Amino acid sequence: MRVTAQRLRATSGPRDTATTPTSFSAADAGILLLRLAVGLLLAGHGAQKLFGIFGGPGLSATGKGFADMGYRPGDFFAGLAGASEFLGGLGLAVGLLTPLAAAAVVGVMINAMATTAPKGLWAEKGGLEYPLCLAVAAIAIAAVGPGLLSLDRPFRWRHGGWGPAAVALFLGGIGAAIVLALKA
Secondary structure, eight states, X not given: OOOOHHHHHHHHOOOOTTTOTTOOOHHHHHHHHHHHHHHHHHHHHHHHHHHOXXXXXXXXXXXXXXXXXXXXXXXXXXXXXXXXXXXXXHHHHHTSSHHHHHHHXXXXXXXXXXXXXXXXXXXXXXXXXXXXXXXXXXXXXHHHOOOSSSTTTTSGGGGOOHHXXXXXXHHHHHHHHHHHHHOO
């Protein structure tokens, strides 16, 4: 028997918010936990780059690191990466404009993968596995939808689907391609 997200939702409780405004399913709670974990970790990582909190280096030092990796001007690209992680992460966490938040995450994680690719998948420091997992999680959240417990609740993409997943992947890919093309 094939198990799909739609079947899980159908069997885990009512989803019609017009008739049951306070009822949510285990799938809604599960996607909330995933959104919070991925989104808040990414937002924190972006805050490290932008504001120097949580033990982060701040924008100036991060900009120097980006310049050393060939992203010039380093401060601009560090700010872009930090803002993508911070805003994309917060968007995923609260379930707001989820396909666009996922696109921001996908774009910055593709760039992270491009810079760590020579180290391999499971490098002791800075391998591909972390950005790959975050990009896949962002696309999965867009595909499944942020669920009932999100600020996207009134919008039709709250249920996910091929369209929101494609938006996340396409816009994230285009953004990453532009940044990588501009890289010195």
